[in-house]
Amino acid sequence: MSDTPNQTRKASDLLVECLEAEGVEYIFGVPGEENLDLLESLADSSIKLVLTRHEQGAGFMAATYGRHTGKAGVCLATLGPGATNLVTAMAYGQLGGMPMLAITGQKPIKHSKQGRFQILDVVDMMGPLTKFTHQLASGDNIPSRVREAFRLAEEEKPGAVHLELPEDIATEETDSRPIPASQARRPSAEAKAVRQAVEAIEAAKAPVLVVAAGANRRMTCKMLREFVEKTGIPFVTTQMGKGVLDERHPLFLGCAALSSGDFCHRAIEDADLVINVGHDVIEKPPFFMTDAFEGDARGQTDKVVHISNTTAEVDPVYFPQIEVIGDIANAIWQIKEAVTPQETWDFTRMLEYRQAEHAHSTPLEEDERFPIFPPHLVWQVRRAMPEDGIICLDNGIYKIWFARNYTAYRPNTVLLDNALASMGAGLPSAMMSAMLYPDRRVMAICGDGGFMMNSQELETAVRLGLNLTVLILRDDAYGMIRWKQKNMGFEDYGLKFGNPDFVEYAASYGAHGHRVTSSEHLADVLAQAGEGGGVHVIDCPVDYSENDRILNHEIKELSAAL
Known part of the structure; x- marks a missing residue:
């Protein structure tokens, strides 16, 4: 030009x-x-x-x-x-x-x-x-x-x-010319709003931090780490807030993957102040507010501090009392610098919920049945992925298991869509990740339904010479909708389909195909795909038969009993 x-x-x-x-x-x-x-x-x-x-x-x-x-x-x-x-x-x-x-x-x-x-x-x-x-x-x-x-x-x-x-x-x-980009900085939060937030945090008995989609920005991650380290306040993430803070941290309480009733939801309900960072109404709410702020805290939260770039969009379950509006990273920094950790804060109950979740999850992760049990699948994938590895989830029931049970170490290493929640995005999302980060391991995790919606992009991935693992979770049905169908008391109808031979399908595009035959074999196949270059497609049968018992009943009953 x-x-x-x-x-x-x-x-x-x-x-x-x-x-x-x-x-x-x-x-x-x-x-x-x-x-x-x-x-x-x-x-x-x-x-x-x-x-x-x-x-x-x-x-x-x-x-x-x-x-x-x-x-x-x-x-x-x-x-x-x-x-x-x-x-x-x-x-x-x-x-x-x-x-x-x-x-x-x-x-x-x-x-x-x-x-x-x-x-x-x-x-x-x-x-x-x-x-x-x-x-x-x-x-x-x-x-x-x-x-x-x-x-x-x-x-x-x-x-x-x-x-x-x-x-x-x-x-x-x-003969027109390009217009160069201007240098712009986002406005900082007002000092009075910051002071109100600090006063509310210091006056609370059990504050909790919720990290949501809008907090998933580079500088915000750094400031939130410093905030947690200084204050010792525990944190929960939404699905699109996963990885903003290292989830190996002892103050991590879990990811709000279910609508309500999970261990992390109970921990939030135990708080008398929620510091809600980057809330976005496109995600299912991680907690519900009511118009009653006295008495039993279960099912409601007493006070909410909304920290975001924009004011809160008020709806029947979200109407924060304090809003700190401006650049999120700067707002968190201001609050962190001003707040004094209080000896009267008590997080014992919140942390007990997290311990209970670990106690419940560990036996499930060790269940080696075949077809693969979802909690064990998540555990195997986490073991196979390096610290900076990126998983890109399509949309299906497995997304809930990964959101709850997969430990995210770094920002943007768990790419899932909890907004439009579209099927078909997992493979293209992983391809882009592999293009941007050729030295990092990238894995697309797709249900068989979602994978087939854009499976033709395997040819693009092979043509581009990408190093990529595509893990297909096969149940020969639209499993998420079947689960909902069962939950709502309907007959099992209209949601089953057939699949191609995924190993041969992969080979037809010039990719490497693998078929998992046992739980032990899954670990070997994941390791082989990670070590070999090129595009690897893994056909992995999954067993979703206990989703309803565990997700709809067992987890909620155990957490409610604490």
């Missing part, structure tokens, strides 16, 4: 220059004829085009790039069906707080000769799914629209944005 001032060139060239100025490394997608000018411009750029086998996979990869880096990942599709295939991935990034940009093509908007063939109002369609959507109707306006798109995608709360580039606009001549 030329840097000569005032030199005219195609608008598609300018668009690529603007993307380069934003630091874009990759564009993931499936181009169509409406993208051909942009494709030609990309060929002469520093940006690598990653051709996927479905637009949804491209979108999931772009969102995961944003999740890891904080910079907007970029995906590309044509008009009509190409754009509609991005919808699920855009919603995934938008709800999950993952910065991403989708660029779609369109027929000429000035002199169209094809009627309405393939034409949808994509800009209008993307409106409810994004923070920003815009049709580029002039080459001269590209720099400002691209800069605005990236600004909105990356600022809190991060999310999805969309630009549409019509064919005739892509070929326009323009």
Whole structure:
């Protein structure tokens, strides 16, 4: 791309220059004829085009790039069906707080000769799914629209944005130049709000820290570690807050993977103050507030301090009394510097719940039945993964087991979606992780239903030369919905299916296939896949028959009895 001032060139060239100025490394997608000018411009750029086998996979990869880096990942599709295939991935990034940009093509908007063939109002369609959507109707306006798109995608709360580039606009001549990003800092929390929070924490008898999705940012992790070390206040995470703090810490009380009634929920209920950091309404609430703040604490919490970039969205179960609004890391630092740990704090009861959870989980982890029992599966995977290894979960009943039982050591080493909770994201998410971190072990963990929704991306993974393990948990059914079906008293109907031979299926793409035949064999296969290069696909039968007994009854009855 030329840097000569005032030199005219195609608008598609300018668009690529603007993307380069934003630091874009990759564009993931499936181009169509409406993208051909942009494709030609990309060929002469520093940006690598990653051709996927479905637009949804491209979108999931772009969102995961944003999740890891904080910079907007970029995906590309044509008009009509190409754009509609991005919808699920855009919603995934938008709800999950993952910065991403989708660029779609369109027929000429000035002199169209094809009627309405393939034409949808994509800009209008993307409106409810994004923070920003815009049709580029002039080459001269590209720099400002691209800069605005990236600004909105990356600022809190991060999310999805969309630009549409019509064919005739892509070929326009323009002498506009990219607009450089401005240096912006998020505002700090007001001193009075910080002081109110400190006073509430010091006055509490048993405060607890809840780490949620919005706290999963680099500097916030550091400040929260320092806060916990200074105060000694125990902490709980939500599913998308996993890994923000090292879960081997003796003050970790568990992950709120169930809706209520788990050991960690009881620990929160025992608190008289919840310090709720990065709360996001897209996640199931880790606790429920009521309008009664006296008497028995079970089922309610007395007071909540909301610490986030934005004010709390009030609903019937969440209406915090104190809000500390501003940069989260800075707010935690201010509170940490000002607070004095109190000798009157008593966390005994909370920690007893955590001990009880360990006592309950350990025998389950040692259950070596075959097909594999979910708690034992989680234990085996944790043993197989290095400290910096990354697991990327698709969506299914196993996600609850991993959220509860898998110990996360570092931020963004457990990628799960507790927002849109879409099936089909596990494999593309792991592919992106493997691209970004080629020296770390990455494992996609998918149910057989979710895996088959984007299994064609195995070809992309092999073509890219990725080192990746894909663990398929096979129960030959949509297991999560079968569990819900049973819970609600319905007959077992309509949710079973057949599967291909996953070992041969993997081989057909040039990947390595493995079939687990026993609990002991699983450990050997996980080790073999981790040591060998390339893409390894593991067919692992699982036994979900006791989900209802353990998750719906045993855990809740044991925790309630304490």
